[in-house]
Amino acid sequence: MSELPGPAALREAIRSGAHSGNTSGLAAGFVQCNIVILPAAWANDFLRFCQLNPRPCPLIATANSPGDFTLPLLGDIDIRTDVPKYRVFRGGEFVEETSDITALWQEDLVSFALGCSFSFEEALLADGLEVRNVTEGVNVPMYRTSIDCKPAGPFRGKMVVSMRPFKAADAIRAIQICTRFPAVHGAPVHLGDPVQIGIGNLLKPDYGDPVSIANDELPVFWACGVTPQVALEAAQPPFAITHAPGCMLVTDLRNSRLAVM
Amino acid sequence: MSELPGPAALREAIRSGAHSGNTSGLAAGFVQCNIVILPAAWANDFLRFCQLNPRPCPLIATANSPGDFTLPLLGDIDIRTDVPKYRVFRGGEFVEETSDITALWQEDLVSFALGCSFSFEEALLADGLEVRNVTEGVNVPMYRTSIDCKPAGPFRGKMVVSMRPFKAADAIRAIQICTRFPAVHGAPVHLGDPVQIGIGNLLKPDYGDPVSIANDELPVFWACGVTPQVALEAAQPPFAITHAPGCMLVTDLRNSRLAVM
Numbered sequence: 001m002s003e004l005p006g007p008a009a010l011r012e013a014i015r016s017g018a019h020s021g022n023t024s025g026l027a028a029g030f031v032q033c034n035i036v037i038l039p040a041a042w043a044n045d046f047l048r049f050c051q052l053n054p055r056p057c058p059l060i061a062t063a064n065s066p067g068d069f070t071l072p073l074l075g076d077i078d079i080r081t082d083v084p085k086y087r088v089f090r091g092g093e094f095v096e097e098t099s100d101i102t103a104l105w106q107e108d109l110v111s112f113a114l115g116c117s118f119s120f121e122e123a124l125l126a127d128g129l130e131v132r133n134v135t136e137g138v139n140v141p142m143y144r145t146s147i148d149c150k151p152a153g154p155f156r157g158k159m160v161v162s163m164r165p166f167k168a169a170d171a172i173r174a175i176q177i178c179t180r181f182p183a184v185h186g187a188p189v190h191l192g193d194p195v196q197i198g199i200g201n202l203l204k205p206d207y208g209d210p211v212s213i214a215n216d217e218l219p220v221f222w223a224c225g226v227t228p229q230v231a232l233e234a235a236q237p238p239f240a241i242t243h244a245p246g247c248m249l250v251t252d253l254r255n256s257r258l259a260v261m
Numbered sequence: 262m263s264e265l266p267g268p269a270a271l272r273e274a275i276r277s278g279a280h281s282g283n284t285s286g287l288a289a290g291f292v293q294c295n296i297v298i299l300p301a302a303w304a305n306d307f308l309r310f311c312q313l314n315p316r317p318c319p320l321i322a323t324a325n326s327p328g329d330f331t332l333p334l335l336g337d338i339d340i341r342t343d344v345p346k347y348r349v350f351r352g353g354e355f356v357e358e359t360s361d362i363t364a365l366w367q368e369d370l371v372s373f374a375l376g377c378s379f380s381f382e383e384a385l386l387a388d389g390l391e392v393r394n395v396t397e398g399v400n401v402p403m404y405r406t407s408i409d410c411k412p413a414g415p416f417r418g419k420m421v422v423s424m425r426p427f428k429a430a431d432a433i434r435a436i437q438i439c440t441r442f443p444a445v446h447g448a449p450v451h452l453g454d455p456v457q458i459g460i461g462n463l464l465k466p467d468y469g470d471p472v473s474i475a476n477d478e479l480p481v482f483w484a485c486g487v488t489p490q491v492a493l494e495a496a497q498p499p500f501a502i503t504h505a506p507g508c509m510l511v512t513d514l515r516n517s518r519l520a521v522m
Contacts, residue, residue: 168451175436190429192479261522
């Protein structure tokens with residue numbers, strides 16, 4: 001093929017096992033999703049948790065019914081095979097990583113697809129802004145904050161945020177750009193002094209890698225898709241499956257279609 | 262009258278001389294404008310200056326031709342009588358304040374109406390944000406910055422900014438709100454460290470009054486309508502008239518109609 005593979009071709013490679021790694025930068029222009037799969041008895045509370053906390057948990061699609069492994073809104077998807085790498089949890093504890101969950105599928109499982117920062121990073125880069133974690137080729141730094149999510153049943157916990165440093169004028173521009181994309185975390189939740197949201201040391205992220213911050217830059221913080229994983233650990237459902245970090249569900253939905261204006 | 266006076270009634274009071282003071286908070290919901298009046302020979306450069314510097318000089322309307330003292334786009338206006346207080350400049354020097362410029366009118370004068378921060382302050386207040394200068398009942402603090410405006414002919418100078426302090430989350434919200442209103446200065450141009458834009462001491466504004474800033478607040482800076490007055494002083498046209506600070510042209514245009522979305 002002379003063209004870069006689109007989302008359908010990439011998913012085919014993932015489904016066949018030919019690609020089982022990170023999806024960052026692949027199928028550019030198309031939405032990638034965080035995935036959470038839960039038994040139906042836990043699904044309603046998780047759905048409410050997402051609705052109550054739309055900045056960290058922007059719900060893009062759910063399965064039509066328990067046991068349904070398709071997500072037609074997002075493309076010709078079989079959620080049992082189309083994520084490059086899954087994480088399996090039992091009783092809230094991580095058990096194993098796998099690249100196919102067909103053998104683990106249950107008739108009561110409900111799939112949730114949530115927006116991911118890859119989409120807004122693409123919009124920032126398209127505007128000519130520098131995204132530090134992209135420039136430095138590392139995972140974005142993420143931090144547990146002192147901000148409480150609104151609880152829903154057993155799902156609760158602190159908001160996790162990702163951080164990208166910008167000069168003030170670029171931070172203002174980044175806020176404008178991300179405001180157009182509420183389905184992928186939307187505008188930042190904080191900027192400036194990290195202590196105000198309970199972050200002690202920017203160089204020691206709780207997840208991901210540290211990035212350099214210049215003296216004339218402000219740290220800008222976005223609600224992060226790791227938040228629902230933290231809530232999942234707190235809820236301790238008997239069984240749950242998520243994507244592995246960075247190994248997202250690639251969809252046929254164009255990033256630009258998520259813009260509210 | 263049992264109702265608050267609308268813009269036409271307020272202009273009538275101004276035209277008759279019954280009101281010759283500040284217009285802040287009057288005819289709520291309607292656009293008020295900064296006014297610059299120049300001889301036609303200087304008008305083209307000033308127009309270009311506004312086009313090159315839309316954040317500090319957002320042009321809302323100009324007279325149809327030299328000598329025309331109406332601004333039909335903004336209402337039934339006679340620019341010679343409908344501003345509560347004018348300032349007259351000769352050779353770039355302030356000469357006098359007056360409440361009627363009919364006797365000073367010349368056949369070559371061109372009027373410019375520029376957006377004013379009153380409109381976006383109303384939008385911030387309507388969203389439930391606290392605007393410190395309003396709370397404290399003082400003029401907004403304004404500062405000369407180190408940011409160069411783009412010059413046009415003799416019109417040049419540093420950008421003047423106004424400052425309102427906000428907590429980070431409110432600053433982000435303020436950026437979102439003001440982005441909708443490019444015709445009244447739009448989004449802030451800076452936030453955080455004032456030294457980065459050449460401001461030494463926030464408590465010593467170059468114009469207006471200081472306001473209190475809490476430890477957990479960021480100063481947020483907007484391009485300010487004093488900028489064209491500074492450019493006017495630099496250009497030293499033989500003759501010019503502006504509104505007096507706070508004594509604006511009240512128009513029939515609704516603030517909400519300035520929203521780009």
